[in-house]
Amino acid sequence: MQWKSPEEWEKLKQGIDCPMCADIHLVENQFSFLLAELSQSYARLSKNQYHKGYTVVALKRHANELFELAPEELAGYWKDVAQVAKALYTVYQPAKINYLIYGHHIPHIHCHMLVHFFEEDPSKVVNLGEGEKYLATAEYQQKIAKIREQL
Numbered sequence: 170m171q172w173k174s175p176e177e178w179e180k181l182k183q184g185i186d187c188p189m190c191a192d193i194h195l196v197e198n199q200f201s202f203l204l205a206e207l208s209q210s211y212a213r214l215s216k217n218q219y220h221k222g223y224t225v226v227a228l229k230r231h232a233n234e235l236f237e238l239a240p241e242e243l244a245g246y247w248k249d250v251a252q253v254a255k256a257l258y259t260v261y262q263p264a265k266i267n268y269l270i271y272g273h274h275i276p277h278i279h280c281h282m283l284v285h286f287f288e289e290d291p292s293k294v295v296n297l298g299e300g301e302k303y304l305a306t307a308e309y310q311q312k313i314a315k316i317r318e319q320l
C-alpha cells in the first residue's frame with residue numbers, strides 16, 4: 170500500500186470526503202458499533218474483535234493533530250479516552266490497556282484502545298490487521314451493554 174498523493178492527502182486533512190466524518194456518529198457503520206457519544210468524541214466497539222475489547226475513541230469534529238485542539242477540547246478528549254479505558258478495564262479485567270494514535274490512513278483524530286491480557290506475549294508487535302474475529306449479533310449487544318453500564 171502506498172501513501173496517498175500529496176493532493177489527495179491535503180483534501181483528506183481538510184476533512185473533504187473523510188470517511189470518519191461520514192459515519193463515525195452512526196449507531197452502526199461498516200467497522201464498528203457506537204458505544205457512546207461523549208463530550209468530545211464517539212466511542213465505538215470494533216466489529217472485528219480479533220483483539221478482544223478493541224475500541225476506538227474518535228474526535229467528534231474533524232482535526233488531524235492533537236496540537237490543533239483548543240486546550241479545553243484536548244483535555245476533554247483525553248478525559249473521554251480515560252473514561253472509556255476505565256469502562257474497558259472494568260469489563261475485561263485486563264493486564265493493560267494500550268492507547269494508539271496513528272492516523273496515517275485517515276487523519277481524523279482517533280485513539281485505538283487495545284486491551285491486553287496476561288496470556289498474551291507483551292513483546293509481540295501490535296498489528297491491528299492481524300486477524301479477523303466477528304461475533305454473533307447477540308454477543309455484540311451483550312458487550313455493548315456491559316461497556317455502556319460502566320460509562
Ligand SMILES: [Zn+2]
Nearest residue numbers: 187190231277
Ligand atoms: Zn474527519
